[in-house]
Amino acid sequence: MRFQKQRYILFEYITLKRNVRLIDKEIIRSIWESMIKLFGEYNSYFSGLWMIKFNPKECWGIIRCTNKTKEKVITALAFITEIKKVPIIFHTIKTSGTIKKVLKIQKYFYKKNRQ
Amino acid sequence: MYTNTGVITTGALSEEIIEKLQIYRFVGYQRLMLNFEFSECTDYTSRLRFFQNNTNLELFGKIVFHPRSISNLKKNLQKIKEFKKFAVAIESSDKKILTFAANDSRVDILTFYSIDVLRNLTPGIVSLLKQTKTFLEISLIDAICTHKTKRSRVFREIYKILNLVNYREDILLFGGAEKEIRYIRGPREILSIFHAIFNIPLQKCKNILNKNPEILVQRLEQRQNPNFIESGVKIINRFNNKY
Numbered sequence: 001m002r003f004q005k006q007r008y009i010l011f012e013y014i015t016l017k018r019n020v021r022l023i024d025k026e027i028i029r030s031i032w033e034s035m036i037k038l039f040g041e042y043n044s045y046f047s048g049l050w051m052i053k054f055n056p057k058e059c060w061g062i063i064r065c066t067n068k069t070k071e072k073v074i075t076a077l078a079f080i081t082e083i084k085k086v087p088i089i090f091h092t093i094k095t096s097g098t099i100k101k102v103l104k105i106q107k108y109f110y111k112k113n114r115q
Numbered sequence: 116m117y118t119n120t121g122v123i124t125t126g127a128l129s130e131e132i133i134e135k136l137q138i139y140r141f142v143g144y145q146r147l148m149l150n151f152e153f154s155e156c157t158d159y160t161s162r163l164r165f166f167q168n169n170t171n172l173e174l175f176g177k178i179v180f181h182p183r184s185i186s187n188l189k190k191n192l193q194k195i196k197e198f199k200k201f202a203v204a205i206e207s208s209d210k211k212i213l214t215f216a217a218n219d220s221r222v223d224i225l226t227f228y229s230i231d232v233l234r235n236l237t238p239g240i241v242s243l244l245k246q247t248k249t250f251l252e253i254s255l256i257d258a259i260c261t262h263k264t265k266r267s268r269v270f271r272e273i274y275k276i277l278n279l280v281n282y283r284e285d286i287l288l289f290g291g292a293e294k295e296i297r298y299i300r301g302p303r304e305i306l307s308i309f310h311a312i313f314n315i316p317l318q319k320c321k322n323i324l325n326k327n328p329e330i331l332v333q334r335l336e337q338r339q340n341p342n343f344i345e346s347g348v349k350i351i352n353r354f355n356n357k358y
Contacts, residue, residue: 014141077304
């Protein structure tokens with residue numbers, strides 16, 4: 001198989017109900033569902049979606065996808081309005097080609113927010 | 116600066132709106148335009164100032180008219196002088212009213228939030244909009260709220276309109292028009308929706324959210340200057356005025 005460039009998407013989310021903790025499997029499943037709904041099975045198999053990191057406490061995560069399907073994955077994230085009847089808003093902070101840089105940005109971003 | 120030109124304020128308490136504004140900030144907007152439905156008794160400036168004091172976002176106001184007829188629209192437009200700081204928007208499903216509004220230079224924006232209204236947009240109106248430099252505001256709220264066949268119909272309608280406008284001309288604006296908080300989406304997501312679903316190049320998408328609202332804001336700021344002359348106005352005998 002030909003090598004495809006990867007992209008790492010750093011995202012965060014807000015749930016509009018308090019005291020609700022979502023697990024990574026629920027989130028990745030809903031992204032897959034949204035992706036298949038919007039772009040079909042054929043287009044979504046190209047994406048190679050994978051959850052790299054997930055932090056339910058601080059409500060952020062990192063997804064890996066291919067270079068060419070990056071915009072489609074972000075679109076799929078945008079169309080998710082609820083997970084298990086919990087209203088949710090996704091927000092992509094940054095996309096990068098390396099995990100190292102994404103993690104660096106994530107640390108900087110949360111330091112800034114805490115201040 | 117990413118701008119959302121359609122923040123709905125009607126039918127919501129001021130606390131709810133402040134909460135909404137916080138979410139807009141979280142999602143990545145730096146500038147917002149608040150929609151105020153036109154009524155003669157409301158003090159818009161004080162309301163806008165109240166919201167400006169409660170957020171770090173750059174806020175602007177927009178008065179939305181829902182005219183019933185052309186004569187009604189004419190009457191309403193006469194009262195615009197009082198609201199120089201606000202943008203003037205018109206929402207209507209009547210083609211005659213839309214044509215009249217597109218011709219009038221006092222109108223800044225034609226808003227098309229729902230798909231039923233969007234269907235009334237004709238190539239003639241779009242051509243008039245380009246000539247008078249009036250903006251056309253569209254929303255993706257119907258696409259986000261609906262599912263399955265309804266959603267694909269909405270996509271089709273928006274796609275038609277985007278082709279009609281030919282997105283090269285800088286007249287498009289993005290107005291969120293989210294009535295509920297959970298439908299708020301950030302500028303990055305909106306960019307990717309326009310790019311991935313409607314096949315608009317990314318740079319053009321950025322113009323919709325970034326450059327075109329900037330032009331509108333500049334126009335609003337210029338209007339407050341008493342020496343500013345609108346484009347299309349011809350001055351006769353400026354220096355030889357004896358009387």
